Amino acid sequence: MTKLTERAIFLQAIEEENLDDRSAYLDDACGDDVVLRASVESLLKAHEGPAKLLDQPIGRGQGIVGMAATEVVEPIEHIGMKLGPYRLMEQIGEGGFGLVFVAQQDKPVERKVALKLVKPGSGSKEVIARFEAERQAVAMMNHPNIAQVFDAGVTADARPYFVMELVRGLPITEFCDNHELDIQQRLSLMIDVCSAVHHAHQKGVIHRDIKPSNVMVTLHDEKPVVKVIDFGVAKAIGQTLTDKTIYTRFFSMIGTPLYMSPEQAEMSGLDVDTRSDIYSLGVLLYELLVGTTPFDRERLDSAGYDELRRIIRDEDPPRPSTRLSTLGDTLSTVATTRRVQPTRLAMSIRGDLDWIVMKALEKDRGRRYESAAAFAADIKRFLQSQPIDARPPSRLYQFQKFSRRHRAAIITVSLVGITMLIGTAASLWQMNEAIEQRNQKEQALRQANEAKLKIEQFSENITRANSLIASAQSHVNAGRIDAAKLDYDDAVLQQPNYFQPWVARAQFHTGRQAWSEAAQDYSEALSLGAPTDTSSWWGTPTLFLLTGDADQHREMCQRMDRQLRELDDKPEWELLRDVSASGSYEYSISRKELSRLVESWLEYNEQAEMFQRHRPPRPEPFGPEPFGPDSFSPDSFSPDSFGPDRRGPEQRRPDQRRPDQQRPERRGGGQARPPLPREVCLYIAGMTHLRSENYELAIERLTEAHADTRWPARDLTSAPSAIAYAKLGRIEEAEAEFAKSQSAVVRPSRNEFNDNFRPPNSPWFDIVEMKVMQAEAGRLFDSAGSFRPN
Numbered sequence: 001m002t003k004l005t006e007r008a009i010f011l012q013a014i015e016e017e018n019l020d021d022r023s024a025y026l027d028d029a030c031g032d033d034v035v036l037r038a039s040v041e042s043l044l045k046a047h048e049g050p051a052k053l054l055d056q057p058i059g060r061g062q063g064i065v066g067m068a069a070t071e072v073v074e075p076i077e078h079i080g081m082k083l084g085p086y087r088l089m090e091q092i093g094e095g096g097f098g099l100v101f102v103a104q105q106d107k108p109v110e111r112k113v114a115l116k117l118v119k120p121g122s123g124s125k126e127v128i129a130r131f132e133a134e135r136q137a138v139a140m141m142n143h144p145n146i147a148q149v150f151d152a153g154v155t156a157d158a159r160p161y162f163v164m165e166l167v168r169g170l171p172i173t174e175f176c177d178n179h180e181l182d183i184q185q186r187l188s189l190m191i192d193v194c195s196a197v198h199h200a201h202q203k204g205v206i207h208r209d210i211k212p213s214n215v216m217v218t219l220h221d222e223k224p225v226v227k228v229i230d231f232g233v234a235k236a237i238g239q240t241l242t243d244k245t246i247y248t249r250f251f252s253m254i255g256t257p258l259y260m261s262p263e264q265a266e267m268s269g270l271d272v273d274t275r276s277d278i279y280s281l282g283v284l285l286y287e288l289l290v291g292t293t294p295f296d297r298e299r300l301d302s303a304g305y306d307e308l309r310r311i312i313r314d315e316d317p318p319r320p321s322t323r324l325s326t327l328g329d330t331l332s333t334v335a336t337t338r339r340v341q342p343t344r345l346a347m348s349i350r351g352d353l354d355w356i357v358m359k360a361l362e363k364d365r366g367r368r369y370e371s372a373a374a375f376a377a378d379i380k381r382f383l384q385s386q387p388i389d390a391r392p393p394s395r396l397y398q399f400q401k402f403s404r405r406h407r408a409a410i411i412t413v414s415l416v417g418i419t420m421l422i423g424t425a426a427s428l429w430q431m432n433e434a435i436e437q438r439n440q441k442e443q444a445l446r447q448a449n450e451a452k453l454k455i456e457q458f459s460e461n462i463t464r465a466n467s468l469i470a471s472a473q474s475h476v477n478a479g480r481i482d483a484a485k486l487d488y489d490d491a492v493l494q495q496p497n498y499f500q501p502w503v504a505r506a507q508f509h510t511g512r513q514a515w516s517e518a519a520q521d522y523s524e525a526l527s528l529g530a531p532t533d534t535s536s537w538w539g540t541p542t543l544f545l546l547t548g549d550a551d552q553h554r555e556m557c558q559r560m561d562r563q564l565r566e567l568d569d570k571p572e573w574e575l576l577r578d579v580s581a582s583g584s585y586e587y588s589i590s591r592k593e594l595s596r597l598v599e600s601w602l603e604y605n606e607q608a609e610m611f612q613r614h615r616p617p618r619p620e621p622f623g624p625e626p627f628g629p630d631s632f633s634p635d636s637f638s639p640d641s642f643g644p645d646r647r648g649p650e651q652r653r654p655d656q657r658r659p660d661q662q663r664p665e666r667r668g669g670g671q672a673r674p675p676l677p678r679e680v681c682l683y684i685a686g687m688t689h690l691r692s693e694n695y696e697l698a699i700e701r702l703t704e705a706h707a708d709t710r711w712p713a714r715d716l717t718s719a720p721s722a723i724a725y726a727k728l729g730r731i732e733e734a735e736a737e738f739a740k741s742q743s744a745v746v747r748p749s750r751n752e753f754n755d756n757f758r759p760p761n762s763p764w765f766d767i768v769e770m771k772v773m774q775a776e777a778g779r780l781f782d783s784a785g786s787f788r789p790n
Helices: 004-013 019-030 034-048 050-055 125-139 172-178 183-202 262-266 275-290 297-302 305-314 320-324 330-336 342-349 352-360 372-383 395-405 407-477 481-494 499-511 515-527 540-547 550-565 573-581 591-604 606-614 678-691 695-706 714-728 731-746 764-778
Strands: 086-094 098-105 111-118 149-154 160-164 215-220 223-228
Touching: 004 019, 004 034, 019 034, 086 111, 125 149, 125 160, 172 183, 172 215, 172 275, 183 223, 183 275, 183 372, 262 275, 262 305, 275 320, 275 352, 275 372, 297 305, 320 342, 320 352, 330 342, 342 352, 352 372, 395 407, 407 481, 407 499, 481 499, 499 515, 499 764, 515 540, 515 550, 540 550, 540 573, 540 764, 550 573, 573 591, 573 678, 573 764, 591 678, 678 695, 678 714, 695 714, 714 731, 714 764, 731 764
Parallel strands: none
Antiparallel strands: 086 098, 098 111, 111 160, 149 160, 215 223
């Protein structure tokens, strides 16, 4: 207001409901001050006509409490007036301080334009400043969706005007309803509106009065084009739009109430920024979707000034889909103009569109879209069925808003509730502690009982499995192979998670030369964590190589590699035999180091020399007892432990054992395992030299081993000898040795299984190793046994 008394007089006058009493009060309060009386009467007139006020922007020098008295002037006839090259043809609009005409431009081009001119008698400094600010704001724009400025000037009576693009169109809401655009088409137009407003923001201009009548839609080649107009109450950001002073009155609101942001209605020290336009864009989108504004027009019409501001500031509008349910009979009309059934209209808006609109309408501007471009981007994401950025407000945020409105009640209830909770929590804690202690004791007792039962069950299963294995061995000794197999199968079923029954059945299968079944059982025992450094596992790497079990063969080689790294001075001939026969696996110990070790062992093995000298002769071509593992535990049966009388060396009386099977005493007590025969050591040495590519020495050791005619497995030397001769280029000798190995592999043995289950004289791993080495040698020769050079 221009005067403080003007506000006081206005506020008192509206309290007088009787017009005669109000007139008498004004006569007394204003006295002879005609200007003051006119200003107050204009305020009262505006107060009595709020409906018109809601449709007009406030703040152009005529606000609810900011209107000044103006002189009454004679109207001027504008139609036909010439302003430079422009002739006014028709008035098409009128604002707070300006008139808009269709004008005909004669030069330099002929065209129809829109010309905006200050009203006669409105030429105050504030009006002129705002008019020039609008002219400058529009002139800064260069966007296809903002009406373009062509020219500017001043009339003969010093009224400024400017010429801009003539937009022949309709307000966006009216256009959409007349052309029955669907939701997707309306959203596409809204994206163009946001793009235009974002351009204005980038130019440093806030529109502050976005509403349907300022967003026109026209058709270009049957395509709707949006044009944003009327920057009459625009505000510059960080710059000035005119060199004239614009004074926004102390108690004035800027904008149209139906589309006004809460910060505009607040009229506080909070500066209005671009997010105020985001709120107005949200109201516009709300109206495009629902057909009405967030707040009911009739309610705002009937509300007083302070109530109107309170509604805009504090009340949360309903979501668009919820507002549809309140439209009543008009819902069918709204749905028809959007080419959708009424029941489907709410479904199409509910969800993402609700959250997009409500994010733009947030009371807290920090929670709105940060820019018009971000608003448009979220609409695009919705149209492309992509996840949107708008999300429902968290429960924490909703509670914070609720608590601010009901702070005193919440504090009281909270204190009472906290006191009750503390008492209840203490009681519950004590009760919970007692229950927890009881539960822990019961659980500990239950776990102890379960563990005891598991131990007892495991012990029973082990005992049962060992009994079945012993029974199976008895069946083997008696030649009842089928019965033995059933007992081994039952032992495995009795304790499937313990490796020993699998090892026992694997050894049984090796005695039957059932290589695949044996490999499968050894593989299962390996997966159950069976130790592989015992005699029960001799030859298993070669067995896995024969049956093609690559993973198990690699695992065995890795274990042997760890054993090699831990070697001491004690000879480990069986380990070295498995290493040399296990193929091309690369060990951490070099092959030359292995050759050096095996030669030192030959010199060191005095016990083997003594065994060679004192061993009694055996009949040819096979001795009465095979050489194999010297001993096995009672629950780890190996068929090669049994001779013609079907009893292993451990089952005979000491006086029935051969000299090589007598157990010498260890220094520390107990019994030591007897050394291997020298021919076996020589064979292992030859194999080691073969793998070390020391072929001359390999042939020498293999020849020495083959020379002992008492050794039942002497044919083992033929295949590796053939390989060594072939590597040295001694082809005739290689082919001769290969022919011997072929004969040995295919020759029927009198020791093959029969109904009496007679095991072969050689251990099972001798047979497997012969097959593997024969296959390796066969890759150097053709089917006729002739050497095949690379």
